[in-house]
Amino acid sequence: MRNFVFKILVAGDGGVGKTTLLRRYVNGIFDDSTIQTVGVDFFLKEMHFEDLNASCTLQLWDLGGQERFRHILENFVMGARGALLLFDLTNMPKIESILNWVNIVRSHDFNLPILFVGTKLDLDDAIAMDDDTALDIKNTFNMIDFLKTSAKSGHNVEMAFETISKYIIKNFKY
Numbered sequence: 001m002r003n004f005v006f007k008i009l010v011a012g013d014g015g016v017g018k019t020t021l022l023r024r025y026v027n028g029i030f031d032d033s034t035i036q037t038v039g040v041d042f043f044l045k046e047m048h049f050e051d052l053n054a055s056c057t058l059q060l061w062d063l064g065g066q067e068r069f070r071h072i073l074e075n076f077v078m079g080a081r082g083a084l085l086l087f088d089l090t091n092m093p094k095i096e097s098i099l100n101w102v103n104i105v106r107s108h109d110f111n112l113p114i115l116f117v118g119t120k121l122d123l124d125d126a127i128a129m130d131d132d133t134a135l136d137i138k139n140t141f142n143m144i145d146f147l148k149t150s151a152k153s154g155h156n157v158e159m160a161f162e163t164i165s166k167y168i169i170k171n172f173k174y
Contacts, residue, residue, distance in 0.1 A: 001053050001054060002053060002054040002055075003055050004055070004056035004169065004172070005056065006056055006057070006059065007059045007079050007080045008058050008059065008060050008061065008080065008081065008083065008161070008164060009063060009076075009077055009082070009083035009084070009105050010022060010061065010062050010063065010083070010084045010086065011063045011083055011085050011086065011104065011105050012085055012087055012101060012117075013087070013093070013097055014064070016086045016088045016119055016120075017086060017088065017119035017151055018062050018063070018086050019062055020032060020119075021086065021119060021151045021157060021160075022043050022062055023151070024151040025045065025157050025160075025161055026043045026060070030151055030152050030154075041061075041062040041064075042060070042061060043058075043059075043060040044058065044059060044060070045057070045060060045161070046058075049162075049165070049166065052169050054169050056165055056169065058161065061076055061077075063076065063104075074104065074108075077105055077108055078108045079108075080105065080108070080109065081168045082112065082113045082114070082115070082167065082168050083112060083113070083114045083115070084114070084115050084117050084161075084164060085098070085101050085102065085105065085114050085115070085116055085117065085143070086117045086119050087117070087118055087119065087129070088118075088119055089119060089120050089121055089123070089128065089129050089148060090120050090123050090126040090128055091128055091129075092128045092133075093129070093137075098137060098141065099141070102141050113143075113144045113164065113167050113168060114141070114143040115143065115146075115147060115160060115163055115164045115167075116134065116143045116145070116146045117146075117147050117148075117160050118134060118146070118148040118149065119150070119151065120151075120152075121148045121150040121153075121155055121156075122153050131146075131148075134146050144163075145163055145167075147160050147163060
């Protein structure tokens with residue numbers, strides 16, 4: 001069995017649910033009382049893929065979304081193998097913001113694989129972003145896929161990290 005250690009960035013504007021999604025994934029709990037991440041936070045998670053005969057340790061870097069922390073983030077992205085770029089499905093994201101995040105996470109690797117992740121799917125009455133628009137954004141910025149998640153229900157949370165991990169394993173350069 002092949003063993004990998006991957007640094008995965010979790011990026012997006014403040015309040016989109018990065019820390020909440022990570023806590024759901026790593027600890028299996030939904031905690032909507034999180035406070036904004038100051039700078040960067042860090043999580044670890046083991047994954048096993050029988051179908052790929054591989055296991056990996058994910059080093060998950062929760063990048064603070066507030067504008068005032070952005071100047072320090074470039075120091076934390078080096079060595080990343082992939083990223084999840086989160087946006088809140090109930091608020092139409094600004095293209096400049098997405099471009100800014102893509103530039104931050106790809107600042108050391110122009111081809112860094114990014115998974116575009118819509119959050120807060122459980123707030124179905126308030127969804128502002130339709131799938132076609134999200135797919136257009138994904139394609140514009142050459143992201144590997146688009147997925148809708150809910151940290152509250154757990155919907156597609158594991159799938160998001162499986163998707164980016166399997167993509168990296170399948171495209172791993174020795």
